[in-house]
Amino acid sequence: MKLDQDRITARKSWMGLLAKAPAAELSALWGALGTSPTHRVLRAPEIGGVMVRGRAGAIGAAFNLGEMTVTRCSVVLEDGTVGHAYVQGRDKGKATQAALVDALMQTAAAAHVEQVILAPLRKAAAETKAKRAAKAAATKVDFFTMVRGED
Amino acid sequence: MYVAVKGGERAIDNAHAWLAEERRGDTAVADLSVAQIREQLSLAVNRVMAEGSLYDADLAALAIKQSRGDLIEAIFLIRAYRTTLPRFGGSLPVDxxxxxxxxxxxxxxxxxxxxxxxxxTFDYTHRLLDFKLAADGEIGEVPQAPARDTxxxxxxxxxxxxxxxxxxxxxxxxxxxxxxxxxxxxxxxxxxxxxxxxxxxxxxxxxxxxxxxxxxxxxxxxxxxxxxxxxxxxxxxxxxxxxxxxxxxxxxxxxxxxxxxxxxxxxxxxxxxxxxxxxxxxxxxxxxxxxxxxxxxxxxxxxxxxxxxxxxxxxxxxxxxxxxGFLEHIKLPHYVDFQSELELIRKLRREATQMQEAAE
Known part of the structure; x- marks a missing residue:
């Protein structure tokens, strides 16, 4: 059970990373992997919308904020391993690559794929985020109280 | 009342051809790319995404280009595109x-x-036109500071x-x-x-x-x-x-x-x-x-x-x-509608004149 939960947590993490990755970055890293596994397409890349929800007052009842574009794709490898992808945007190539990465991550190739594709994506995402946070931090206000004009 | 009218196809085609030329503007000036709009007119892109109700910056930028910067027209394009998308589902509420x-x-x-x-933020800018932006697009180094990670x-x-x-x-x-x-x-x-x-x-x-x-x-x-x-x-x-x-x-x-x-x-x-x-x-x-x-x-x-x-x-x-949509539809042909109004006002005027003459 614990093992199952760990597997789900790990898969959630890489699928989320792939969903948010810039298409050009994923494509370049996919090229760097050097191999393209034999596979069959279970669900051809399909562009659609997902209704994004918020909460009234940030914590209350859910409401519909608006949609975002998402592309999904499913593939199956020769050994029967199924890979799924739901990625942000309308790039069908990105969705296919993400589904293949998802499949490969469930096979013996996982360590290699992690090293060549996921680790660099994770690093780039963390750097982008850290850079924005550092710029925001530089605009933090330090208040000082003016001396009042009374004795 | 709306009445189907045929004709005008050639005029419409020619109007569209001219629209495309006017959209492009002076060809001696470089063409504006969708990526440039996405990156450099990002607040316009944001507005089109919010009111078009579809989060996709590339599509919003394309819509702005196509609409010649008319944001409501751009929002219209996005709303129309949105209806063609299959709905995969709803998200969990964002945190x-x-x-x-x-x-x-x-x-x-x-x-x-x-x-x-x-x-x-624009908040503390002086709202003075910055003519440097017209001359060059150079930007300085942005200061950074250690961030909290909570x-x-x-x-x-x-x-x-x-x-x-x-x-x-x-x-x-x-x-x-x-x-x-x-x-x-x-x-x-x-x-x-x-x-x-x-x-x-x-x-x-x-x-x-x-x-x-x-x-x-x-x-x-x-x-x-x-x-x-x-x-x-x-x-x-x-x-x-x-x-x-x-x-x-x-x-x-x-x-x-x-x-x-x-x-x-x-x-x-x-x-x-x-x-x-x-x-x-x-x-x-x-x-x-x-x-x-x-x-x-x-x-x-x-x-x-x-x-x-x-x-x-x-x-x-x-x-x-x-x-x-409702406001602008009144510029479309209402010939028959208006014809009946015209008939009516002529009739009323005729009656009014006759009554006046009878009174005299």
């Missing part, structure tokens, strides 16, 4: 507490935990803990969707918030301003305004668990409003809420003020007859695509 904030300010607490972070708590949570602010009731898991079912009144808050967040910025701003000027005044303070990115998570049926499917930039405004208490509620502050796609802080603040004004019934307040309290007036007139 704005987890937002990676570019900006976060409070007008109510100076020493808010997490601090007052200005972000890339989440930024919502200011409201501090008032919440002391029970000084009205609690937010939990609602249905699947909120009503006005893009699927036509808006009917009375609308619950979820529907109102959806209508407001995709409503026209100018209209929502005008309504919000009217409350500040005294039409259903509710003394709003901006408890917190935050802008930044949040992940969007969705349950994936074929997986049996949820994953992040992307991340979006949002502006959130929470207002804290004066409230005297009512027959049913002890004196406590009340809330208004604004949440909008992209960096759209004018819209988010406006939305929060109008949201608060529309809550008069559930908060046991009086209806003072102000426009911003009138759900039908606000919700039925906030959508700029509905409004522009």
């Amino acid at each position: 704005t507490e987890d937002m990676a904030c570019d900006r976060r300010i409070s007008a109510t607490f100076k020493d808010a935990p997490g601090g007052q972070v200005l972000g890339p 989440a930024t708590p919502h200011i409201m949570s501090f008032l919440d803990r002391e029970d000084l602010i009205q609690p937010e009731p939990a609602g249905e898991a699947t909120p009503p969707d006005l893009t699927r079912t036509p808006l009917e009144l009375p609308a619950d808050r979820a529907l109102r918030l959806q209508a407001l967040t995709r409503g026209d910025e100018g209209f929502i701003l005008g309504m919000a301003y009217s409350t500040q000027r005294g039409y259903a005044r509710n003394h709003a303070f901006v408890a917190e305004l935050r802008i930044g990115t949040v992940p969007v998570e969705m349950e994936i049926p074929e997986l049996g668990f949820s994953i992040d499917i992307g991340e979006i930039n949002l502006t959130e405004c929470e207002t804290v409003n004066q409230f005297q208490g009512s027959k049913t509620n002890p004196p406590q502050f009340t809330r208004g809420y604004g949440l909008v796609f992209g960096m759209s802080e004018r819209k988010a603040i406006s939305m929060a003020l109008v949201d608060r004004a529309l809550r008069w019934k559930e908060l046991g307040e009086d209806n003072v007859g102000a426009p911003a309290q009138d759900e039908e007036f606000v919700l039925y007139h906030a959508d700029n695509i509905q409004a522009t």
Whole structure:
């Protein structure tokens, strides 16, 4: 059970990373992997919308904020391993690559794929985020109280 | 009455050809790329995403190019595209507490935990035209400082803990969707918030301003305004668990409003809420003020007859695509309609003249 939960947590993490990755970055890293596994397409890349929800007052009842574009794709490898992808945007190539990465991550190739594709994506995402946070931090206000004009 | 008219095809084709040429402008000037619009006119892109109700910066930028910068026309294009997309599902509600904030300010607490972070704001610029931008696009190095690596708590949570602010009731898991079912009144808050967040910025701003000027005044303070990115998570049926499917930039405004208490509620502050796609802080603040004004019934307040309290007036007139569609249709052929009006006025005039002559 614990093992199952760990597997789900790990898969959630890489699928989320792939969903948010810039298409050009994923494509370049996919090229760097050097191999393209034999596979069959279970669900051809399909562009659609997902209704994004918020909460009234940030914590209350859910409401519909608006949609975002998402592309999904499913593939199956020769050994029967199924890979799924739901990625942000309308790039069908990105969705296919993400589904293949998802499949490969469930096979013996996982360590290699992690090293060549996921680790660099994770690093780039963390750097982008850290850079924005550092710029925001530089605009933090330090208040000082003016001396009042009374004795 | 509308009557189908045939003809004019050649004129229409030629008009479209000329439109394309006018859109391009002087060919001695470089063509504007969609990527340039996305990167350098990002606030226009944000507005088209918010009111087009579709988060996709490339599509919004393309729509702006196609519409020659007419943002309502661009929003129209996005709304039309949106209807062609199959709906994969609905996300879990985004958790704005987890937002990676570019900006976060409070007008109510100076020493808010997490601090007052200005972000890339126009607020303290002098609003003088910068002719340097016309000459070159060079930018300096942006200062950086060590960042905290903890989440930024919502200011409201501090008032919440002391029970000084009205609690937010939990609602249905699947909120009503006005893009699927036509808006009917009375609308619950979820529907109102959806209508407001995709409503026209100018209209929502005008309504919000009217409350500040005294039409259903509710003394709003901006408890917190935050802008930044949040992940969007969705349950994936074929997986049996949820994953992040992307991340979006949002502006959130929470207002804290004066409230005297009512027959049913002890004196406590009340809330208004604004949440909008992209960096759209004018819209988010406006939305929060109008949201608060529309809550008069559930908060046991009086209806003072102000426009911003009138759900039908606000919700039925906030959508700029509905409004522009109905408004602009009157320029289309109404020849038969007008012909009958013409007949009628001629007849009335004839009768009036005859009566006058008879009287003399």
